[in-house]
Amino acid sequence: MTDSFPRRQARTRRFTLGAPRSATLSPDGRRVVFLRSRSGTDPVTCLWTLDLETGEERLVADPRDLESGDEENLPAAERARRERTREQAGGIVGYATDRAVTMAAFTLSGQLYVADFVAGLSPRQIETAGGVIDPRPDPFGQRVAFVAGGALQVHELTPRLTTSLVEPDGDGVTWGLADFIAAEEMGRMRGYWWSPDGDRLLVARVDETPVRRWHIADPANPEREPTPVAYPAAGTANAEVTLHLVGLDRTRTPVTWDTAANEYLVGVTWDAIGLLVTVQPRDQRALRVLRVDTPTGATTEVVTSTDDRWVDIVPGVPAHLRDGELVWTAADADTHRLLVDGEPVTPPTLQVRELLDIDADTLLFSASRDPISIGLWTWSRAAGLTELTPDPGVHGGRLAGGTLLVTRSDLDTDGTVTRVRRADGTEFTIASRCEPAGLTPRLEICSAGERDLRTAVLLPSWHRPGHRLPVLMDPYGGPHAQRVLAARNAHLTSQWFADQGFAVVVVDGRGTPGRGPAFERAVQGDLATPVLDDQIDALHAVAARNPDLDLDRVGIRGWSFGGYLAALAVLRRPDVFHAAVAGAPVTDWRLYDTHYTERYLGHPDTAPQAYERSSLFADAAAARTPHRPLLLVHGLADDNVVAAHTLRLSSALLAAGRPHSVLPLSGVTHMTPQEVVAENLLALQVEFLRSALGVSGPDRPAAQG
Structure with a gap:
């Protein structure tokens, strides 16, 4: 008997296991290093290399061959890092190399x-006391730095000597780790950097002392103590983050800038041109690049971008070309544009997403003409702007030594295809398993709709025109994330819901990326x-074009921001939406973190009305009828959107006499990585929606003839 789609999706981590990822190219373009598990159902990630001279692929490290102990025996800080990166696999989930990519360091169970x-x-294995996090070799592969116990340590490989360079100097202080906000909202997962000379x-230095402590309890195991979490909720204090130049002889020089502002x-x-630090004020209306004088730690401003709303953080910048020209981005003509030495090198029709690599004087970056596709481009003064991936799809890449690595997902192919092309035209495909x-x-x-909202409509595989279908809206709908993409795997779950008897509609509305700053x-x-x-405008526009969509039976489901949107829909517009499943919803934005929330709503002390407009609690108490079925789902171990969001909303709904259901998930975080939970959660949602919308099952039309 073939396993169900929910079971296969859960077992394969959404069909990502077995795919090559986290690729690194050597500077000479002759070697690729990457991660991949042995099969599509194997959650243990291994380290591999591909020799581009011979085409030989080699398994470098399989955790099962190493005496690493229990894979689940991870340091708490490493578990937190994996939660921030939404890492669902095990084994070797990260590594770092020397400059020439001749060696790498990694951890297994803190070793x-x-x-x-x-x-x-x-x-x-390097003998240490354990608890190792984020090891990184120096540029020459002679030493490996790492964090353990909140201290930054360096191990010299030849004499096999470990030195603690800097120790925590107080409770709540760590050295060499990213703070919560950097990891969760800025994409900065690291907290230390080697100098180009390795000296x-x-x-x-992260001091979490000012941050308010929350406590994540495990109600299913009341004998366990709640876990304290330093959570910087909107309007409260952030961690204090400072930078220090630390020599191998333990000398320490603070880097100075106006940290209060x-x-x-x-x-x-930090490259051969110099050391740059990018900082941002609390209101995020500026982004400043500072050059550091490494002997003294003094800083001078290089470039500043400002906006009266907020300035976006674009991954990969700032950077330098070989001659020292600064690579930066700016919002201009309602476009995120790439700048070199202050001059735009991309047109107003191209939304820059990320600077991926610099190879000599060639920039490799991702960008979009249409938000559903993310393509690869290069720019150099000699060749100008070149589009590398003109066909629709979602692409990523690396470029070094004239060798180009391209990852591609599209609507015609399962998963991601990874190809490598050398400067001489030789091509390789890194196998996906x-x-x-x-x-x-x-x-x-x-x-x-009138705003040309990118919308995906999925019908049951068995549907024939003239057969009416209940509608299921399946959005994320908020900033930072897109659901409507030219990639097959982005739509698999929606198609499974469609095959259960729904017309599924996915809408990327205002706030989602890819359409430019104004959008x-x-x-x-x-x-x-x-x-x-x-969501409503797109739903009505799609239904006007397809009369098979039954607007008298409309459900909505979502997770995280999508969960917030689902609950909002049935509470605020019960005339349009008839049932909702809200997973891990943000219900009160005062309970979400500073950097994300204050970017959009401001500080709650100065813009309380923005928080009121965006909260679900006024909607819970409003006298709108009818009361629509609402299922709230939340992991009790979630340290990102804490369970208090759902519990407080449930209390408000109960006080208002509004019926609803709550499904608590014991031991589950924001990711729901547990296979049995992920599988059954889909089935439970379908049954709830069928019952709420009066659907007995996949209401297939009768066979003809």
Whole structure:
């Protein structure tokens, strides 16, 4: 008997196991290092190399061959890092290399390992006290730095000597780790950087003492103590983050800037040209790049971008070309544009997403003409702007030594295809071992409504025109994330719901990326009204084109921001939406973190009305009828959107006499990575929606003839 789609999706981590990922190219373009598990159902990630001279692929490290102990025996800080990156696999989930990519360091169960790509020897374990986090070799592969117990340590490989460079100097203080806000909202997962000469490090000191402590309890195991979490909720204190230049002789020089005016450390760039630090004020209306004088730690401003709403953080910048020209981005003509030495090098028709690599004087970056596709482009002064991936799809890439690595997902192919092309034209494909999904989305992507909202409509594989279908809206709908993409795997879950008897509609409304600054910033001061209006506008526009959509039976489901949107829909517009499943919803934005929330709503002390407009509690108490069925789902171990969001909303609904259901998930975080939970959660949602909308099952039309 073939396993169900929910079971296969859960077992394969959404069909991502077995795919090559986290690729690194050597500077000479001759070697690729990457991660991949052995099969599409194997959650243990291994380290591999591909020799582009011979085409030989080699398994460098399989955790099962190493004496690493219990894979689940991870340091608490490492568990937190994986939660921030939404890592669902195990084994070797990250690594770092020397500059020439001849060796790498990684951890297993808090133990440090070093692998040599040239000699081909088995990885060796480095004797430490354990609890190792984020090991990184120096540029020459002679030493490995790592964090353990909140201290930054350096291990010299030849004498096999470990030195603690800097120790925590107080409770709640760590050295070399990213703070919660950096990891969750800025994409900065690291807290230290080697100098290009390998003679010192720039190290972040994080003091969480000012941050309010919350406590994550485990009600299913009352004998366990609640876990304290330093959570910087909107309007409260952030961690204090400072930078220090630390020599191998333990000398320490503080990097100085006005931390009171610019409290967010966004990123660090340290190359042969110099050391740059990017900082941001609390209101996020500026982004400043500072050059650091490394002997003294003094800083001078290089460039500043400002906006009266907020300035977006674009991954990969700032950076330098070989001659020192600064690569930066700016919002200009309603476009995120790439700048070199202050001059735009991309047109107003191209939305820059990320700077991926610099190879000599060639920039590799991702960008979109249409938000459903993310393509790859290069720019250099000699060749100008070149489009590398003109066909629709979602692409990523790396470029080094003239070798180009491209990852591609599209609507015609399961998963992701990874290809490598050398400067001489030789091409290789890095095999993917992903399981096939067994679903082909019956999908139409269109532009709906007066704002041309990118919308996906999925019908049951068995549907025939003239057969009316209940509608299921399946959005994320908020900033930072897109659901409507030209990639098959992005639509698999929606297609499965469609095959249960629904017409599924997915809408990327205002606030979602890819359409330019004005579209993204339309949610300023109100995360509810424009987002919900766009879902309704697109729904009506699609239904006008397809009379098989039954607007008398409309459900909505979502997770995280999508969960917030689902609850908002049935509470605020019960005339349109007839049932909702709200997973891990943000219900009161005062309970969500500073950097994300204050970017859109401001500080709650100065903009309380924005929080009121965006909260679900007024809607819970409103006298709108009829009362629509609402299922609230929340992981009790969630430290991102804490369970208090759902519990407080449930209390408000109960006080208002509004019926609803609550499904608490014991031991589950924001990711719901547990296989049995992920599988059964889909089935439970379908049964709830069928019951709420009066659907007995996949109401297939009778066979003809």
